[in-house]
Amino acid sequence: MCGIAGIFKRDVQQQPQPQQLVNMVAMMSHRGPDGFGYQVLPECGVGFSHARLSIIDLNEQRARQPFVSENQQVMLAVNGEFYDFQRIRADLTAQGVQFRSKADTEIALHLYQRDGLEQTLTQLRGEFAFALYDRALDTLYLVRDRFGVKPLYYAETESGVVFGSELKALFAHPEVPREFSSEGLFHQLIQVMVPGTTAFAGVQQVPPGHMVKIQRAQGQLTISQSKYWDMTFPTSHVQDTDAAMEQEYVDGVREKLLEAVELRLNADVPVGCYLSGGIDSCAILGLAAAVSQNPIKAFTIGFNSADYDETAIAKEMAAVTGADHHVMSLSGEELYDHFVDTLWHTERTIYNTLGVAKYLMSQQVQQAGYKVVLTGEGSDELFGGYPSFRLDMFKHGLAHLPAAEREAWQQHLAESNQLVKGAMLAREEWESAALTAKVGFTPSCLQPWLSCSELAMPLLAPAHRDQLQGYDAGQAIADTLDASMLADRHPLDKAQYVWIKTMLEGQILTWGGDRVDMAHSMEARPAFLDHHLAEYAATIPPHLRIKGKREKHVLREAMRGLLPDTLYYREKFAFMAPPAHTDPHKWQAVQQLARHYLSAEAIAEAGILDAAEVQRMLERYGDERTSAEEKVQLDAMVNHVLGVQILHQHFVATDVPKVAQQRAEELGWCA
Incomplete structure (x- = not known):
């Protein structure tokens, strides 16, 4: 708040x-x-x-x-x-x-x-x-x-x-x-x-x-x-296969998550829940409904693309819990209609219009009379849910398995996450020498973005390129990581730690969380990020966080009685909005924004990008011969170049102190 x-x-x-x-x-x-x-x-x-x-x-x-x-x-x-x-x-x-x-x-x-x-x-x-x-x-x-x-x-x-x-x-x-x-x-x-x-x-x-x-x-x-x-992860994990120990972790997670949810239901105003088709938000809704005297209001984002929409599973969970369910269905062009307003709140660029969808959802939550919702953020970070975690586990944490078996698991992971390859997973393996030296390998969660460096550098105006001669983004990130938190840790621990220090804070909790939630005066409470639960989750052996090919194993077992079978058996799917190239209306909306913010005149006025390189990238993105994987990556880059131009307009070209004075006067906020 x-x-x-x-x-x-x-x-x-x-x-x-x-x-x-x-x-x-x-x-x-x-x-x-x-x-x-x-x-x-x-x-x-x-x-x-x-x-x-x-x-x-x-x-x-x-x-x-x-x-x-x-x-x-x-x-x-x-x-x-x-x-x-x-x-x-x-x-x-x-x-x-x-x-x-x-x-x-x-x-x-x-x-x-x-x-x-x-x-x-x-x-x-x-x-x-x-x-x-x-x-x-x-x-x-x-x-x-x-x-x-x-x-x-x-x-x-x-x-x-x-x-x-x-x-x-x-x-x-x-x-x-x-x-x-x-x-x-x-x-x-x-x-x-x-x-x-x-x-x-x-x-x-x-x-x-x-x-x-x-x-x-x-x-x-x-x-x-x-x-x-x-x-803080333990410096050594025991590969304990005792079923009694596994059950102890299952019971412990259930107990601590329930406590975290109960604490976050405390408010002098109504409390609702965000509900996607994933285990995380469904678990939160299930627990909240179990301890609440009244039906919980649940809010779901739906997309008009079957490949990205999770509404059906959310509806099933809402029905099981007796939730008062509100579904907001979005079309592609609606997301870019609100792209500029969303960036005023995020104050940084976004690679996917999921941030816009959440901005619009917080508006509907506010209109429904709610100021507080419980959310599922943090679960993947604690229990190894993201595909990049499984990839690092398969590559670096299962050395005792035959190489052929590990490679087969990696192939399955690539095939099941084809839609997000180029964003959540790198198109090809990419290494940062600095991160490998610090961590022991380059975490897969950073590879899709660091691999964009060669695409990003030419897009900058010459003055900025000159300032960045010899700059190493991987080194800059590695320098901020505490070596004592990485030493003698399991590869899965390392991967999760790096994600928590980078993507969780800089993306999930920023343009995917607080900034778009609070844009409409709505507080989100992520129960999984209760530090008592987090400290306990860190003690769970890696082979129980990811058991075989199955991510979030302990959490699944802890929530089994609350989840429909559809969800209990479902593999993790990265929740994101459809990229522009998957929807002709959305692509038209992108082009309309580009005509305004990425014209040669607009770029020259801001002085931060290279107009010719931006135009080449847009042509490559719109080319039918460009592969789907490359388009996923280029979709993110297009959003980012639009983003920096919009941020320049919001905060550099605009006289913000003057706007602040005017806003105070309009509100009647006077000292």
């Missing part, structure tokens, strides 16, 4: 302007349309602001943020949810703590005062990003949840540090530069980001499971970063 923003000045005597703080959250009022708050601590050179989506404690005045301690020493602004907060609140109350609100988020303020930040973080359970200022230490802390479900960005300016839940909140401040970095632009074209970075020069993300500490002394700011949690 919510959006936060703030300013921390180098000079303690320079007070942030209250209206500037309000303008910053006004730019992301979609994150919190139910009210706003701001606070400037006197003689501290620091101010926070907050846009609120009321989910727990609907009293806007009582629960308004930022929270400030009674002694005016500590200030806190939170985006997100803390689960199990009632227990912590009761404990603090018994010790004499007085609460101002009934909101879950206030517990962080009092925990910090009692236990300090390090111990506070061990007690917080949920999806969150928060800013905390301690006057006694003259220090600002920026903290992000363990997996990065909630976003948090910051930038250093001439006068201090600016932070916010979205880039547009930072860009509302006139001192924050609004220009692409050459590296950031390049990574937008190849889909995979360097963890902790953005497309824009000077703007960084707080990495998942990290805190950024900004200390002020004598007009100088010292910025440091530290990790408080990581996805």
Whole structure:
């Protein structure tokens, strides 16, 4: 829930302007349309602001943020949810703590005062990003949840540090530069980001499971970063074939997932579920329905392409659970009709219009009167669900099997995932020397995107190509990975860890999650990413996560009684929208966007792409002789070049501070 923003000045005597703080959250009022708050601590050179989506404690005045301690020493602004907060609140109350609100988020303020930040973080359970200022230490802390479900960005300016839940909140401040970095632009074209970075020069993300500490002394700011949690796999796994041990893991997953779902059903507003045709969302709906007193509202995205549509299975699951089922059916051209608006929210490029579909679905959830849904994100990351995980398991984790058997399994995997080859799986094996040196092999999840490097580089304008001479995207990503989390781990553990650090945070939880969900003031709660469940899942032996050719084996068994047989036996299918080349109406919609954003004039004005190379790529994509596999890859590249041009229009060519001021005035949000 919510959006936060703030300013921390180098000079303690320079007070942030209250209206500037309000303008910053006004730019992301979609994150919190139910009210706003701001606070400037006197003689501290620091101010926070907050846009609120009321989910727990609907009293806007009582629960308004930022929270400030009674002694005016500590200030806190939170985006997100803390689960199990009632227990912590009761404990603090018994010790004499007085609460101002009934909101879950206030517990962080009092925990910090009692236990300090390090111990506070061990007690917080949920999806969150928060800013905390301690006057006694003259220090600002920026903290992000363990997996990065909630976003948090910051930038250093001439006068201090600016932070916010979205880039547009930072860009509302006139001192924050609004220009692409050459590296950031390049990574937008190849889909995979360097963890902790953005497309824009000077703007960084707080990495998942990290805190950024900004200390002020004598007009100088010292910025440091530290990790408080990581996805830690055991250094050795035992190939235990004892059936009793397998059942223990099955029972453990069921118990911990049920607890995670129950906690996330807690709200002062109705809670629904997203429902696709996959095991993950079906398991969440099944558990939610089992513990709920009322039918659960379920929301499903359908496509008018039989190859990509999962509506039939979703309907079967909805019927089994007695859910109140809402299906949104989308045609190809509808997705590109909303492509530009979606990118204003994602603030990065997207390779597939699934992000647009989820943007439109969150709108329908809002129109149905819901602010909260439970989702299935995180299951594949924990239980080895993606085809790239099975490929790495077959190639690197089953050395004891005959080569012919492993090759047969790889062939089956390629055939069953033909539709996503070129996106979820690389067209051909591709190696990064830097990643192989760090991980032991180049994870299959990164190969489709890093292999686009040779396609992407010519698409950049000459000035950016010159800046990238000798740049190695694989090396840049490898440099961010913690070697101690990879050493002595099973190949499947390594593959999952790399995905969690790259694709989960940079794609699934960003343009496939928070940013398109919150575009319509709708909070998604991914129960699988409960860190208690995640820590348990890491202990499951790899051969039980992927048993033979079967992915997510333990989860399937844990949920067997809840799932229809159709789903229990179904192989993982990557949920994505039909690419443009599969639908003539969609291809026409792409061409219409290209005429506007990829014309020679538009490209020359932005100065970030090479018009001739872009035109050659579009012709190749539209050529009937181009293979289907290559078209899947080119479809992603076309979306990316459209994306960078649209991002330029949204955030570089547009006077964002002026737009922010106008938006605040329209909302009536005045300091």
